[in-house]
Amino acid sequence: MEQKLMFDKILVANRSEIAVRIMRSARELGIKTVAIYEETDKDSYHITQGDEAICVGPGPRKDYLNIDSIIKVAKKAGAEAIHPGYGFLAENPDFSKACTDADLVFIGPPPDVIRNLGSKVIARRIAKESDIPVIPATETLLQGAEGDEEALAFAAEHDYPIMIKAVAGGGGRGIRQVDDEKALLAGIKQSRSEAQMSFGNDEVYLEKCVQRPQHVEVQIVADKYGNVVHLGTRNCSIQRRHQKLIEIAPAFLKKSLAAEICAAAVRAAKAAEYLSAGTVEFLVEPDGTFYFLEVNTRIQVEHTVSEMVTGIDLVREQLLIALGEPVGFSQDQVVERGCAIELRINAEDPKNEFFASPGVVKVYQAPGGHGVRLDGSIYQGYEIPRYYDSMLVKLTVYGFTWQEAVDRLARALDGFVIIGVKTTIPYFQQILQEPDFIQMKFDTSYIDTHPHLVDYLEEEREMEKIARLIAEINAHGYNPHVE
């Protein structure tokens, strides 16, 4: 079959900022886009940015996850390909397969790649086979005294602390950290009991506890010709309950370590026969020891920092690779320059356990200027629906140095005016003044070890306060605070 030169139309199977992001690159390539939306999301900004928009159902959420419905809509609209964005169906191998079966190009990896890398067992095996260190772990522990003996032997080899994990685990259940032999033996019993109650399966295994590691990931791009190119590292250590809050490119590792990790990522991608853009994640200990964690088979939220330091448009690359093009650059042509930092400005209340703060964005003013990039989907008057994630806008800044990027980030945050909902902006402003952050002394425990960051005063802008008085004078016909 003759290779198509360019798509005429694609469907973006996502919403909000990532949908807008994809539409922008598509438009630059002259590709028309179809936006989809649920009835409960009908005010979303991405709808206005597509060339066409189709309601896929009443929602909430279920219609963005309805593979059949989305495939039908894509076919009806005459789309030739589907970009899944991140979240929703992005890492669902059935969706990738359904696209292929419907003669639609899935802009991402093939279903088998998604399936294999989605399995911890297979992904660890691929990594091991590629000579990439994985976190030392036991097989499933035997029952009774034999299992205890296995556990004690593992502890003797790898030392404490150790993680006890349920084989069928998830959501943190059946997982515990133990620091000595007594706790290990007691913990195995407790974890088995919890796992049995939660999952109907009492099997557990042990894993070496990697303490206060850096979360480092490598952006890769792969084509169908076996070319895999990395775009350098990112540091995503600042997380809250496994949700990344701040992402930085590069990861500021020693040059030799960064090269080693990037090479490992490329090996893993090649071994997995990867296609499109993806991310290989690692944990890095203070001494530079690193372990494979997982592969994300999608474009990620934080892809913007890699774009900023390399100048490469990752979504454009995804589109071209999906058309059958080779990766548009060689490894030698990838040059990382300066530093980029990305923040997720969410409608959340950091003072209240980061609970979502839905409401109407009464006022929205955004910063700009040199080195400031915004990927957002809010506008003045937008009522944030409570059914979806709370991200309002992604702020990415570029600086020639770390300090310049930090200064620019602070300036850009100051430039936001978002009234009507609580946001994470004041929390980030705290972080930007925090000495450990400024000195790049952070790991995955940063948020937990800096609880005082939520101790900020929520300050309204002076003019907003004064406007409140004007409204009162107007309502009363006099100033009620004079007498």
Next chain:
Amino acid sequence: MEGRITTEMSAEEILGRLRNADGYYLCNNERDVSQSDFKNRLMPVTTLRVAPHREATGFFSVEVSGGASPHVDLMRKQVNPFERLRIARKAMPNTLLQAVCRGASMFGYRHYPENVIRFTVKEFAKYIDVWRVYDFLNHVPNMIPVFEEVQQAGRILMPSICFSTGKEHTDEYYVEKVKEILNVTGPDVIISIKNHSGLGTPKRLGQLVKAIRSSCPDVVLHYHGCNTDGNDIGRMIASVVAGVKICDVADHGLGAVYGQAPALTLIHNLEDYGKKAIGVDVKALIQASDVLRVERRIYEPFENLFRGHDPTVASYKLTGGAAGSTFEQADKGGFLDRMPEILEEMGKVQIELGNWWSVTPGSQILWTTAVNNVLYGRYERPSLDLRNLIMGRYGPLPFYDPQEWICQRVLEYQRSDGKKWHQVIAEEGGVVRPRDADLERERENLENEIGRPASDEDLALYLLYSFDTVSFLKFEARYGKTWLLPPEVWFRRGGFKVGERITFEDENGKPHYIEITSTRQEGPTVITSLLVDHAFHTLTVTLEGADACPPPA
């Protein structure tokens, strides 16, 4: 201008220049004019609008704080008294800022604990260059903590002798009082003659000044008078001719009645005596009044209802600030028709209670006593403050004690233990200094109230006026620095028209605007849409009580 005194000079340099001055200096007493004639409502923006001209005029000082003004700032103007001082300092960087302080009563109405006095003076002394300090009984010990803190802060101390008339008010008394003060403070102070009610003739004031200068030739004298009787120009002329070096004056553009007399009139008159207003640029002085004439219209609702000079003040002796407001209190209280009797009673009460000085807090005691005497019978309903006064709580009465029958009625009033008045005085009389406050506990209390750390300035205000400070700080947290609004907006009556644009600058000179884009009412709720610095806002206010009823068609 030659001879001008500026903030760049040390207190020592300033006193040296005053001692050697061949002429006199002027203090613009905006604070007293505002308090006496405009219910203390002059807003900071008015001060800012006139500030460039006042700065150019070359006053010795501008009195911008003290008296009741910090309290009214919090209660009625919703401005932080410290912020008002910062604003004034920024707008008039070369001009000394002055305040009047009621001794142990500071800027309030009762004696404060000594550690509170010292703490608050320290805070205010960061901004106030000249401290005019008095005690309504001329009881020097009541002023000593303030004296000490002001001098320690390196500021100019201006101890006052309160002046009045009558047979006890002799030159000898006042000369001795000046000496008593100088013994405490040392010679490097300015002694102020505080003629708060505008009493005495020019001849009497000239004689007093001569007497003081003859006994204390190096002392620098300041004259503060009120123009209630319309004759303060005459008194100032006589005082300057006799050796006073600084006079408190007003801008003629404010046309004050009970406050100070106009500066320009004094300058014109004293020229004939060969006395020059040192450092003063008359053109700038006139320009200031050109601004204030227009500005004054905003404050018209706060001017006294009963206007015009009142020469009968010589008998009732109310201080300038109280003269107008008493008529309004009588009007509101429904006894306006009895004012002639009350004022006559004021004169009697003055004499009966000791012929001391009718100035805060003594003026309030005299007024309340006179009103109660007329309305309920003589000394039949004595106030707690009157009882405290007779018991000597504020300090010893300077000349004589009230007659026994008065002491009996006052001190035995509602007394359940059967004690006789002389027993009460013997057992409970005398000065009782309030116990020192636990400042850290007070700070904790304040922080609990406002939900944030309290600065030392916040604490100083809280120690003076706890309830009103908390109310103000909560207001400020909710409404911001509303003093930035033009006063014509702050005092607006009748709401705003759609399309009306309110423009103003912030402290850094940045322009801002708020434009009313629509107003509508749904039941008791008024919905106002505004453009605030280009951003669209819609705010709702729910009216309660009478305000909730729509006006009749």
